[in-house]
Every structure is written in C-alpha cells, then in structure tokens.
Amino acid sequence: MSEAGFLESRSPGAAREEVLEELWTAHEGGTRLTVEALAQTIHAGPGEGWGQVAQELVERGLVRLADGELVLTQTGEREAREVVRRHRLAEVLFHEVLDLPMDDSEAEACRLEHVLTPGATAAVCSFLGHPPLCPHGRPIPPGDCCSALSRRVSSLICRLADLVPGEKGRVVLVAPHHRERLDQLADLGVIPGAVLTLRQRKPSLVVEVDHTLLALEDEIAQGIYLRPLVET
Amino acid sequence: MDMSRAPDLAARPASPPVLLVGNPNVGKSVIFGALTRTYVTVANYPGTTVEIIRGRALSLPGAPEVVDAPGTNSLTPQSDDERVARDLLLAEPDAVVLQIGDTKNLRRVLYLTAQLAELGRRQLLVLNLQDEARDLGVRVEASELERRLGVPVIPATATRNAGLDAIPRRLSQAAVAQLECSYPAVVERAVLDVAGLLPAELGAARRGLALMLLSGDRTLGEWAREALPEGGVGLVERRQAELKRALGIGAATAIARARHRAVAELLRQVFHVQKARGGTLRDRLGELSMHPIWGVPVLAAVLFLAYEFVGVFGAGTLVRLVEDGLFGKVINPAATALANKLVPWAWLRDLFVGPYGVVTMALTYAIAIVLPVVGTFFILFGVLEDSGYLPRLAVMVNRIFRGMGLNGKAVLPMILGLGCDTMATLTTRILPTRKERVLVTLLLALGVPCSAQLGVVLAMLGSMAPAGTLIWGGVVAGTLFGVGWAAARLMPGKGSDFLLEVPPVRVPSLSNILVKTVARTEWYLKEALPLFVLGTLLLFVLDVSGMLPRLEALAAPLVVGLLGLPAQATDAFLVGFLRRDYGAAGFFVLRRGGQLDGVQSVVALSVITLFVPCIANLFVMIKERGFKTAMAMVAFIVPFAFAVGALLNWVLRALRVHL
Numbered sequence: 095m096s097e098a099g100f101l102e103s104r105s106p107g108a109a110r111e112e113v114l115e116e117l118w119t120a121h122e123g124g125t126r127l128t129v130e131a132l133a134q135t136i137h138a139g140p141g142e143g144w145g146q147v148a149q150e151l152v153e154r155g156l157v158r159l160a161d162g163e164l165v166l167t168q169t170g171e172r173e174a175r176e177v178v179r180r181h182r183l184a185e186v187l188f189h190e191v192l193d194l195p196m197d198d199s200e201a202e203a204c205r206l207e208h209v210l211t212p213g214a215t216a217a218v219c220s221f222l223g224h225p226p227l228c229p230h231g232r233p234i235p236p237g238d239c240c241s242a243l244s245r246r247v248s249s250l251i252c253r254l255a256d257l258v259p260g261e262k263g264r265v266v267l268v269a270p271h272h273r274e275r276l277d278q279l280a281d282l283g284v285i286p287g288a289v290l291t292l293r294q295r296k297p298s299l300v301v302e303v304d305h306t307l308l309a310l311e312d313e314i315a316q317g318i319y320l321r322p323l324v325e326t
Numbered sequence: 327m328d329m330s331r332a333p334d335l336a337a338r339p340a341s342p343p344v345l346l347v348g349n350p351n352v353g354k355s356v357i358f359g360a361l362t363r364t365y366v367t368v369a370n371y372p373g374t375t376v377e378i379i380r381g382r383a384l385s386l387p388g389a390p391e392v393v394d395a396p397g398t399n400s401l402t403p404q405s406d407d408e409r410v411a412r413d414l415l416l417a418e419p420d421a422v423v424l425q426i427g428d429t430k431n432l433r434r435v436l437y438l439t440a441q442l443a444e445l446g447r448r449q450l451l452v453l454n455l456q457d458e459a460r461d462l463g464v465r466v467e468a469s470e471l472e473r474r475l476g477v478p479v480i481p482a483t484a485t486r487n488a489g490l491d492a493i494p495r496r497l498s499q500a501a502v503a504q505l506e507c508s509y510p511a512v513v514e515r516a517v518l519d520v521a522g523l524l525p526a527e528l529g530a531a532r533r534g535l536a537l538m539l540l541s542g543d544r545t546l547g548e549w550a551r552e553a554l555p556e557g558g559v560g561l562v563e564r565r566q567a568e569l570k571r572a573l574g575i576g577a578a579t580a581i582a583r584a585r586h587r588a589v590a591e592l593l594r595q596v597f598h599v600q601k602a603r604g605g606t607l608r609d610r611l612g613e614l615s616m617h618p619i620w621g622v623p624v625l626a627a628v629l630f631l632a633y634e635f636v637g638v639f640g641a642g643t644l645v646r647l648v649e650d651g652l653f654g655k656v657i658n659p660a661a662t663a664l665a666n667k668l669v670p671w672a673w674l675r676d677l678f679v680g681p682y683g684v685v686t687m688a689l690t691y692a693i694a695i696v697l698p699v700v701g702t703f704f705i706l707f708g709v710l711e712d713s714g715y716l717p718r719l720a721v722m723v724n725r726i727f728r729g730m731g732l733n734g735k736a737v738l739p740m741i742l743g744l745g746c747d748t749m750a751t752l753t754t755r756i757l758p759t760r761k762e763r764v765l766v767t768l769l770l771a772l773g774v775p776c777s778a779q780l781g782v783v784l785a786m787l788g789s790m791a792p793a794g795t796l797i798w799g800g801v802v803a804g805t806l807f808g809v810g811w812a813a814a815r816l817m818p819g820k821g822s823d824f825l826l827e828v829p830p831v832r833v834p835s836l837s838n839i840l841v842k843t844v845a846r847t848e849w850y851l852k853e854a855l856p857l858f859v860l861g862t863l864l865l866f867v868l869d870v871s872g873m874l875p876r877l878e879a880l881a882a883p884l885v886v887g888l889l890g891l892p893a894q895a896t897d898a899f900l901v902g903f904l905r906r907d908y909g910a911a912g913f914f915v916l917r918r919g920g921q922l923d924g925v926q927s928v929v930a931l932s933v934i935t936l937f938v939p940c941i942a943n944l945f946v947m948i949k950e951r952g953f954k955t956a957m958a959m960v961a962f963i964v965p966f967a968f969a970v971g972a973l974l975n976w977v978l979r980a981l982r983v984h985l
Contacts, residue, residue, distance in 0.1 A: 271823075273576070274404065277541075278825060280582040281399035283433055287590070296618040298721040298734060300828065305430040305462060307612075307830075309721045311733065311823035 114174035181207040182228035254318040263320030341388030348426035350397030423449035429459035446530025541578040612831040640702030641781035649694035688862040703777040712834035731814025733824040743774035761819030779907035905940035924985025933971035
C-alpha cells in the first residue's frame with residue numbers, strides 16, 4: 095500500500111498508530127529513527143505528511159525527541175505495543191488460519207490493527223491459542239488474556255497437535271491445507287462440535303473421534319483447532 | 327485378484343439384488359459370507375476389498391444375488407474404493423440396500439443412511455459388532471431407532487452368527503429411511519434446479535444426485551455429462567459458485583454439516599454411553615503395537631514369529647516334507663517311469679523329466695519349494711490383516727516412509743511384496759497419488775524380495791557367518807532407502823499426507839483366514855505356474871541348442887570380472903530375468919556344490935535380490951504403470967543391480983572380508 099496515499103485516506107488516529115508501530119518495529123530491530131528517516135521508510139507509504147503526525151505524537155506525550163531521533167515514551171510504548179499486537183495477531187489469523195497469501199494477510203492486518211477493540215483482540219488471541227510469534231517469526235507482545243491463561247496452562251483454542259496425549263477437545267474449526275481433506279475428515283466425523291481425544295503423538299499422531307481411531311499426519315493435525323475439554 | 331466366484335448366475339433371479347453397503351471394517355464381508363456361504367475377502371486394512379464380490383444368497387427369500395460393495399464413509403467418494411461403492415449403487419437402482427454398521431460408531435453409520443435416504447434407496451440397517459459396543463458401554467435403542475427411521479433395524483454380532491437370522495425375515499420390509507436433513511434455503515433451491523435437469527426415470531434418486539453434483543463430486547463427471555442435458559454441467563457449476571458466495575463456505579461443507587446436524591439430533595434420542603472406556607486386553611495390545619517404544623519390541627516379536635512360521639516351518643519343515651517326500655519319493659519317480667514307458671524319444675522325455683524338465687524342475691520347484699513358503703506367508707498375512715496390526719504398523723513406520731516420499735499407507739503393498747511382488751504391485755492402487763504408486767512399484771521391483779525368493783536366500787545365508795546376512799540385509803535396505811530417497815526428490819508430482827483409520831484389534835477368525843489363503847494361493851498358482859513352465863522351457867531350449875555356454879562366455883567379463891563370480895553363475899542371472907527366486911535357487915545349487923565362497927554368495931544374492939522380481943511382475947508393472955514407465959524402471963534396475971554388486975565385491979575384496 096505504498097503509493098495508496100495512506101495519510102489522505104485514513105483517519106488521523108490510524109496515521110498516529112502507524113507511526114507508533116513503525117517506531118516499535120525499529121526499536122525491536124535495534125535502530126532509532128529521525129523524522130526524515132521515518133518519513134522515508136514507513137511501511138504504510140513514505141510521504142511528506144509524516145512529520146506532521148510525528149509532531150502530533152510529541153504533543154500528545156507519546157513520543158519524545160532525543161538528539162533529533164524519535165523515542166517512544168512509556169505511554170507511547172504501551173500504545174505501540176497494542177498496535178503491534180493487533181497487527182501480528184491479525185497476520186496469524188489471515189495467513190495461518192484462513193490461508194490467505196502473505197501479501198494479502200499483511201494488507202488486511204494493516205487495516206484490522208486500527209479497528210479491533212481490546213475485547214475483540216483478546217478474543218482473537220484466545221481463538222488463535224495465544225500464539226507467541228507472527229508468521230514472519232517476530233514476537234507477538236502478550237496481552238492480559240495470555241498471562242491470565244499461562245497460569246492455567248491451557249488456552250481457549252489450540253491446535254490438535256498441541257494437545258497432550260490423553261487430553262480431549264471439542265473441534266471449533268477444521269482448516270486443512272488441502273480442500274479435499276475437509277470432506278474426508280467430515281466423513282470420518284471430524285467436524286466442528288465433535289469431541290476428539292489425542293491418543294498419542296509419536297511415532298504418528300493418533301486421535302479418537304467417537305469410537306474411531308484415526309492416524310493423521312502432523313500437518314493435518316495442525317489444521318484442526320479445538321477447545322480443550324477438562325475431564326470431569 | 328479375480329475372486330468373483332459367483333454361482334451360476336445365468337438364470338437371473340426374479341427378486342431384486344441385495345447390495346451390502348457400509349463403512350470400512352464393520353464386518354460386512356462376514357455377513358456376506360454368512361448370507362451366501364461362498365468365499366469373500368475380509369480384511370481390516372482399508373482398501374483390501376476393492377474387488378466387488380458377488381454371490382447368491384440362498385438363505386434369503388427368492389435367493390437374490392448379493393453384491394458386497396467396498397467399505398465407504400460417504401457417497402461422495404474420496405478414494406477408489408468409495409467410488410466403486412457409489413458406482414455400484416447407481417448401477418443397481420433396483421437393489422435393496424443392506425446397510426451394515428458398527429454399532430459403537432452409529433454417527434458414521436447414520437451419516438451414510440442419510441445419504442442413502444436422499445437417493446431414495448430402500449434399505450435395512452444391521453447394527454453389527456454389538457459385542458464390541460457392549461464392551462465399551464455403548465447402548466443403542468434399536469426399536470426406537472427403527473421407529474424413527476422407519477426401516478428394519480437389526481442388532482447383530484456377525485462373527486458369533488447372532489442376530490443374522492432376522493435378515494431373511496425382514497428383507498421384504500425394506501423401506502426408504504426417514505432421516506431428513508434440512509439444508510439452507512439456497513441449497514434447497516439449487517437442488518430443485520439441478521434435480522429438475524435430471525432424467526425423470528431416476529425418480530427419487532434425483533435429489534441425492536443433485537446434492538452429489540452440487541458437492542462438486544468430480545468422479546461423477548462422465549455420468550453427469552450423459553445424464554444432464556446440454557449446458558447442464560455449466561449450470562451446476564454456476565449454482566456451486568453462487569452457493570459458495572451465499573454461504574461463505576463450499577456447498578460440500580454446508581451439505582455435510584446439515585447431514586451431521588440431522589444425525590446428531592437422532593443420536594441424542596437413541597445412543598447412550600453408560601461407562602467410560604474400560605481398556606480391555608485387546609485395547610492395550612492395540613496401544614502397545616503403535617507405542618513409540620513398545621511398538622518396536624512388538625514389531626520384533628511379529629517379525630520373529632513370521633520368521634519362525636514362514637522361514638522355519640514353511641521353507642524348512644514343509645518344503646522338506648513336500649520336496650523330499652512327495653516329489654522326491656512319489657511324483658518324480660512315477661513321472662520318470664511313466665515317461666520312460668510312454669515316450670520313445672530321449673529329448674522329449676527330458677522335456678518332462680530331465681534336468682530342465684517340466685515335471686522335475688518346473689512343477690517340483692513351483693509346488694514343492696515355493697508353494698509351502700507362499701502358502702504360509704499368505705496365512706500370516708491374513709492374520710496380520712484381520713487382527714488390525716497392519717494399520718498400526720503403518721503408524722509406526724510413517725516417519726521412516728516420509729523420507730522416501732511415501733507415507734505409512736505404503737506399508738501394505740511393501741509388506742505384501744514380501745509375499746508376492748506381483749500381487750503387491752496390484753495393491754499400489756490404494757495409494758492416493760501417482761507419484762506414490764510409481765515409487766512403490768519401483769521399490770517393490772528393486773528390492774523387496776518375495777517370500778519365494780526370501781526362502782531360498784535365507785536358506786543360503788544360513789549356511790554362512792551371520793555377518794553375511796547382515797551385509798546382504800544392509801545392502802538391500804540401504805539401496806531401498808537410498809533409491810527411495812533420491813527418486814522421491816527427482817520425481818515430479820507430490821506425495822500425500824497420511825490419514826488412516828485404525829480399526830480395533832480383533833481376534834482373526836480361522837475359517838476366514840483359511841478361505842482367504844486358499845483364494846490367494848489359487849491365484850498365485852494360476853499366475854506363477856505357467857511362468858515356471860515357460861522359464862524351464864527356455865532353459866531347456868538354451869541347453870539343448872547349446873546356447874548356454876555361448877551366453878556364459880558373452881557375460882563373462884561382467885559376471886566373472888566385475889562381480890567375481892564363476893561363469894556358471896550366468897545361468898542363474900539368465901533365469902533371474904524370468905523369476906528372481908529362480909535365479910536365487912541357481913545360486914543355492916552352486917553354493918551347495920561348493921562353487922561359491924561366502925563373499926561370492928553375498929554378492930550374488932545382493933544382485934539377484936535387486937533384480938526385477940519376475941516376468942509376471944513386469945507384466946503387472948506395464949499394466950499398472952504403463953509401458954514407458956515400466957521399461958524405464960527395468961532399464962534402471964538391471965544395470966543398477968550389477969553396479970551395486972560390483973561395488974560390493976570390490977569393497978569386500980579390498981577389506982579382505984571372509985565369510
């Protein structure tokens with residue numbers, strides 16, 4: 095979306111978030127940005143107007159200038175962290191779960207990062223099983239939902255391949271790599287709502303659905319998302 | 327394998343045929359056997375009943391024809407087996423469907439029932455494997471299910487012959503099941519549109535067929551082009567695209583979900599689980615046999631028992647009994663005496679009872695040496711199949727097979743190849759992609775010794791230091807993995823991922839295994855015996871015409887120079903082109919005569935093991951993979967086998983190995 099004229103087409107809030115995100119990413123990579131460098135390298139599309147946005151951020155106390163370089167303040171860092179978190183979670187959703195090409199996922203994530211509410215972000219994060227990394231391999235800043243759950247160990251949604259043998263889960267989503275697998279799995283009873291028990295992971299993954307044992311390739315198990323059930 | 331031993335069907339009975347339909351591994355074949363009392367393949371491994379088996383059910387009123395369809399989970403096929411089952415249903419529109427189901431897996435049973443109902447098929451429902459369901463605390467209210475479905479529901483345990491007597495009594499009550507699935511309104515409208523295009527004579531089946539077409543069933547392609555009017559295929563495709571837009575998911579997924587919802591509703595009324603899984607001994611065994619650690623000793627135990635049964639009992643005890651006893655003392659002397667009396671010309675006598683005689687060599691070899699080995703192997707294989715061990719073995723070896731571009735499913739043809747490579751090459755059909763089928767065909771031809779050959783090879787290796795067996799095994803296994811690894815990377819196309827149903831461990835029924843072994847042995851003899859005769863005739867002609875020494879001289883640089891073998895070994899390689907076990911037997915004779923030392927034996931056996939198995943296997947390779955592919959494989963295998971042998975010879979000599 096480099097030549098799309100981001101600054102003209104989007105709200106001022108979204109532009110501010112883009113700059114915060116850019117500064118976070120730069121900091122993560124160990125670099126600092128001057129206003130000029132920011133205006134030239136920002137992934138949302140270089141342009142003249144970014145200096146103005148940076149100025150606004152300084153006025154709001156989210157960014158300060160140190161030796162001509164832009165640095166996130168504590169408040170700014172908190173906000174930047176949330177934007178980055180939303181962006182990377184959205185990438186996981188679009189790329190890994192919904193199987194969109196990387197470029198499209200990236201573009202969709204750029205839009206979604208500005209509109210997700212905190213509640214929706216937590217829901218997406220839980221749905222995805224609190225993923226630690228984005229598809230590019232960069233860390234996803236954890237949210238409250240992640241730490242709350244890490245104490246309870248289990249997550250709201252996980253992949254079949256992430257269960258421990260003996261654990262059960264109710265299928266919420268079947269998203270195999272190959273479309274034909276979806277029908278084949280459905281014929282064998284692996285459909286949303288079905289309860290799966292992981293019997294073993296090695297030497298091959300074996301699951302029980304109803305009273306049928308199925309041996310699956312790990313790749314297929316990666317595409318089966320379920321809500322872990324606690325044995326009662 | 328042609329096993330359609332239909333009784334005389336010339337007089338077609340007046341009553342409509344009965345079609346056995348059901349999920350895989352639910353005991354369909356046992357019920358078929360009980361109804362017809364004729365032979366049928368019963369097996370645990372998905373894919374072994376691809377052949378359609380027909381019989382006449384004398385126990386049913388009107389003695390109708392009975393057809394056993396391959397196991398299927400859905401009428402929108404995902405495999406060849408399922409396609410055959412669906413095609414049978416379409417080809418026999420008047421047949422009464424006898425649906426066989428696994429009681430404990432009622433969900434999958436009713437999922438199929440729903441589809442049969444949409445095709446407007448009259449049916450009965452047999453809830454089989456009541457014993458296994460009881461062990462798991464599963465209770466199905468058969469009478470309530472019958473009331474709701476409106477078709478006869480018959481609980482049964484076929485292996486104990488319990489409940490089956492109700493089938494003849496209730497056959498006439500067959501009806502279309504009432505199991506309506508409510509599809510989204512857009513789907514219903516599309517179904518009406520498509521069904522309206524289908525010929526009226528299809529009657530009630532039109533709804534089901536319209537659903538299949540909308541599900542995007544590509545296997546219906548040809549049928550659809552014939553059944554639909556001009557432009558019909560295009561309309562179906564447009565409707566599919568519209569549905570996808572309207573529903574946000576594929577039509578097939580929406581249809582499957584609606585069916586599952588209807589089934590789940592019914593299950594709530596009739597299906598109860600009273601206690602959690604108890605964990606019987608059979609379950610424990612099943613778990614151990616695919617445990618990452620315990621699975622290995624289980625496999626070792628299975629291999630040991632296999633060796634004791636096939637190698638020691640079959641190739642040792644039985645062969646001695648038949649070869650020395652029956653052939654050595656009875657048949658061959660009698661045949662020789664008869665020939666001497668009846669045939670005045672010496673060359674014609676030799677044709678039958680000479681050193682390359684049809685009776686003294688071909689028959690003796692086929693029946694006395696090979697048959698006991700193959701027969702015991704088929705018994706073993708039947709036990710492995712029916713016990714449910716093979717899919718568990720597939721689970722164990724999946725990761726190893728991945729390296730060769732295959733997955734665990736390929737273990738069935740590979741193991742079967744240890745019995746007979748020809749039969750195994752035929753079963754490569756169960757593999758989903760062409761690449762996998764080609765890979766397995768190549769590996770079978772290259773380095774999986776069949777039981778006949780294995781028997782001879784092991785007997786020979788047994789006469790030398792254990793290191794000989796290790797070297798031979800290492801060379802063959804290493805070559806298999808190496809070639810498999812390289813071929814998987816060089817060959818275009820893709821493998822498939824692994825999705826396999828693992829049936830419960832079951833105690834095999836002896837009678838079932840015996841009939842199966844008899845049918846397989848019969849098939850083997852029909853295939854192999856003519857080739858034994860052909861091979862013997864070839865040798866006979868070469869011998870009589872004095873060609874053998876000339877060929878030996880021609881091959882000397884290769885056999886003597888590169889492989890370091892005596893010139894007579896050429897004979898063995900020559901017949902090895904016909905059958906490699908035949909070739910191995912040639913080495914066996916040389917070894918017994920003291921003409922091969924340890925190193926020479928190992929080299930010779932390695933080369934002959936890597937040869938193309940036999941002419942029959944070559945024919946099947948051509949039939950299954952096409953002439954060009956088969957020839958390319960042979961053009962690779964033969965020089966490659968010699969190259970490996972030459973290298974082995976060079977290494978062993980360089981290291982001054984003595985065996």
